[in-house]
Structures are given as structure tokens and as C-alpha cells.
Amino acid sequence: MSFWFTCGGMLAVTFGSRLSGLTLRMRLPAFWLRFLHFVPIAVFAALVTPSLQGSRGEGGIRVAAAVLSGVVAWRTKQLALAIAAGMVAFWLLRLLPG
Amino acid sequence: MPLWLGVVPFGLAYAVIARDAGLSLIETQALSLLVFAGSAQVSAVGLFARGAGGLEVVLTTFLLNVRHVLYGMSLARRVPMTPRERVVGAYFLTDEAYGVSIARDAHTFPFVLGAELSLFITWNLATLAGALLGGVIPDPEKIGVDFVFPIAFLALLVPLLRRRADVVVAVVAGLVAWLLSKWLPGGLPVLGAGAGGALLGAVLTRKEPAE
Numbered sequence: 001m002s003f004w005f006t007c008g009g010m011l012a013v014t015f016g017s018r019l020s021g022l023t024l025r026m027r028l029p030a031f032w033l034r035f036l037h038f039v040p041i042a043v044f045a046a047l048v049t050p051s052l053q054g055s056r057g058e059g060g061i062r063v064a065a066a067v068l069s070g071v072v073a074w075r076t077k078q079l080a081l082a083i084a085a086g087m088v089a090f091w092l093l094r095l096l097p098g
Numbered sequence: 099m100p101l102w103l104g105v106v107p108f109g110l111a112y113a114v115i116a117r118d119a120g121l122s123l124i125e126t127q128a129l130s131l132l133v134f135a136g137s138a139q140v141s142a143v144g145l146f147a148r149g150a151g152g153l154e155v156v157l158t159t160f161l162l163n164v165r166h167v168l169y170g171m172s173l174a175r176r177v178p179m180t181p182r183e184r185v186v187g188a189y190f191l192t193d194e195a196y197g198v199s200i201a202r203d204a205h206t207f208p209f210v211l212g213a214e215l216s217l218f219i220t221w222n223l224a225t226l227a228g229a230l231l232g233g234v235i236p237d238p239e240k241i242g243v244d245f246v247f248p249i250a251f252l253a254l255l256v257p258l259l260r261r262r263a264d265v266v267v268a269v270v271a272g273l274v275a276w277l278l279s280k281w282l283p284g285g286l287p288v289l290g291a292g293a294g295g296a297l298l299g300a301v302l303t304r305k306e307p308a309e
Contacts, residue, residue, distance in 0.1 A: 003121070009152065009159070014138065022174050022179070023174070035297060038263075038264070038267050041255065045251075050287060054244065062245060082252070
């Protein structure tokens with residue numbers, strides 16, 4: 001049940017933002033325009049780090065595979081390619097002894 | 099259209115992550131049909147997996163999606179729309195649809211709606227395919243599917259880093275979230291580091307010209 005409350009809340013804030021821009025006449029101060037530019041950067045970065053280490057003592061190889069995945073994302077800008085490279089590197093590094 | 103090509107892997111990744119986070123097929127699809135906001139949906143399922151509360155998920159969604167106010171204001175200035183068209187146009191508005199509508203000269207409501215609906219259909223089909231795929235992966239824990247979380251967000255983050263301030267904000271927000279996650283449960287580290295990081299960026303760039 002709590003999922004559907006959360007889903008309803010997400011719908012409300014998302015649709016509310018989209019509709020208010022299309023219907024209301026207003027101007028945002030420059031400071032908040034710059035704030036909005038940095039929101040996805042800060043949120044995505046904040047989602048990466050807490051889950052990077054994992055819970056099975058594989059922190060080292062997970063960080064190494066993530067670095068490789070980040071380099072692929074930087075060079076290619078292809079989401080699917082970066083995720084695939086990171087997962088394959090992770091699986092290969094796990095196979096190494098030690 | 100190349101626009102759709104970018105949406106498909108994103109939608110697949112979202113749905114696989116959502117299923118791994120414990121969402122059912124219906125719930126995974128419902129977010130794509132009702133909320134229809136890629137980065138907010140991926141963030142939400144990432145937060146669900148961390149055991150975040152509903153309020154934390156909704157606040158993070160708001161933080162991420164309040165930028166749509168800007169798209170709406172910009173579109174409303176260029177495209178004449180009736181009140182009913184505004185409601186329909188708002189429901190399906192996304193970053194990509196806004197980008198396409200602004201880039202073309204054809205500033206009419208049918209063009210905007212066509213761009214929006216093509217993305218909505220592609221996003222939902224990719225969600226369905228990913229949700230079915232995510233449901234049949236055997237023993238997801240053992241093959242380390244949870245590692246998709248950090249690298250998917252990393253792959254979303256990296257192309258956004260264009261200026262020095264972008265990199266500073268990403269590093270600080272990442273470090274703060276990592277430290278906070280040792281003491282605070284659920285979605286609070288993400289919400290705190292996200293809002294704090296964006297504030298830091300706005301302060302750091304106060305002397306730079308707007309993009």
C-alpha cells in the first residue's frame with residue numbers, strides 16, 4: 001500500500017511542476033536557475049557512493065570496475081555501453097584468485 | 099529518430115533495477131505510466147532498495163523534477179495552447195520532448211504532443227521489456243545485480259560534468275552522501291547531499307555568466 005501512496009506523491013510533485021510552468025506566469029531568480037542545474041549532478045553522485053562498496057566484501061573490485069565504467073561513460077556517453085562494461089569487468093575481476 | 103535510441107537502454111536499466119529493488123511488474127510499469135520521469139524513477143527505485151521512506155522518495159522526486167517548471171515556462175512562451183492542451187502537454191512533458199520542441203521551428207501543439215507521445219510510448223515499452231527481463235534473471239544476488247545501481251548512476255552522472263563547478267559538486271555530494279550513509283538511514287543522505295550539493299553549485303557559480 002505504501003508504494004501506491006509514494007507513487008501518488010511522485011505523480012503529484014512531477015505533474016505539479018510540469019503544469020505550473022505551463023500555466024503560471026513567473027520568473028525564477030538566477031540563483032535558483034543555477035541551483036536547478038546542479039540538482040541532478042548532486043543527486044546522482046549521492047546515489048553512487050553509498051552503494052558502491054556493497055555488502056559482500058568486494059569493495060576493491062567494485063570500485064575498480066566502477067572506475068572503468070565511468071571512463072567508458074565519459075568517452076562514449078552511452079549509458080548501455082558503460083553499464084555493460086562495468087558489469088563485465090566486475091564479473092571478470094571476481095574470477096581472479098585472491 | 100535517434101532520440102528514442104537513448105531512451106531504450108535507459109528504460110531497460112530502470113526496469114531491471116526496479117525489479118531488483120523488489121518492485122512488482124505492475125509497480126515498475128505504474129511509475130513509467132503515471133510519473134513518467136526517467137531520472138526520478140531510477141532515483142526512486144535506488145532509494146526503495148536502500149529502504150527509504152515514501153516521504154524521502156517524494157521529496158527527492160520533487161528536487162529532481164522541479165526543473166520542469168522552467169521547461170513549461172519556456173514552452174508556454176513559444177507555443178500557443180488552450181487550457182486543456184496545457185494539461186495534456188504538461189502530463190507528458192520531459193527533458194527530451196522539451197529539447198526537440200525548442201530545437202525545431204514548428205512551434206505548434208500537435209508537434210509538441212507528437213514528440214511527447216513518441217517518447218512516452220518508447221519509455222513504457224522499454225520499461226515493460228526490462229521488467230520482464232529483470233523478473234527472469236536467476237539468483238540476482240549471486241551474480242551481483244546490485245552493482246548495476248552505482249554504475250547506472252555513474253553513467254548518468256558523467257556526461258553532465260562539463261565545467262569545473264560540476265565536478266566539484268559531484269565530488270562533494272558523493273563524499274557527503276557516503277559519510278552520511280554511515281549514520282543516517284534510507285534516503286536522507288541522498289536528499290541532504292543532493293540539496294546541499296546543488297546549493298554549493300549555485301553559490302560557487304554566482305560570478306559566472308549563465309549557461
